[in-house]
Amino acid sequence: MRLLDNREELLVRVRQQMHEKRYNHTLGVAESARELAERFGADPDKAELAGLLHDYCKCWPVEKMFEILVRHDMPTELLEGEKELWHAFAAAIVIQTDLGVTDADILQAVRYHTTGRAGMSLLEKVVCVADYIEPNRVYPGVDFIRAKAMHDLDAALALALGGTIQFLIEKQKTVFPLTLTAYNDLVSRKGREGGF
Secondary structure, eight states: OOGGGOHHHHHHHHHHTSOHHHHHHHHHHHHHHHHHHHHHTSOHHHHHHHHHHTTTTTTSOHHHHHHHHHHTTOOHHHHTSOGGGHHHHHHHHHHHHTTOOOOHHHHHHHHTTTTOOTTOOHHHHHHHHHHHHSTTOOOTTHHHHHHHHTTOHHHHHHHHHHHHHHHHHHTTOOOOHHHHHHHHHHHHHHHHHTOO
16 A cells, blocks of 8 residues: 555654654644635645645755755755745655655645745645644734635735745845745736735
8 A cells, every 4th residue: 555545654654754843733734725625626635635745844954955956956046045945845856756746736735835936726825825824823913814714715825925025024034036926926816806
């Protein structure tokens, strides 16, 4: 039996990659992703699996992630950017090579759950929002984003990304270009439809 077909074995493997707090967050993202998928019409099984795997490399040493990213010709912009973003891109590679995940939708949802990107698929949006609103998350504005996510996924995602951009600016950190284009894409689409 393949690892992906056995939930208990998969949970053990995921648990081995991270500390307890990160694992609890991961379970929360998987649960929230399933709920959002059911609400907005994405595939709940894919959403849950992407949620379980989204932070697979989050607790790995940055040197290990860097080696993986270099080996797979990731853009210099990523490699020279904030190391906080590396885990998502590394995880998309590792879950494919080590766990046998071949579903492009799941791989993309894992890859872009931190940065976002323009033209995100429904599954990508679901996993990204789930990462922001899972029950263990506590930060200013999270309840408002949770409330938005009950009826408007794009509005919730735009709020979440906007909050991240604002936080990074306040900390005088760089904003990864994909995050800006994701935010701009959401806002411009909503503007054409009459706003949030």
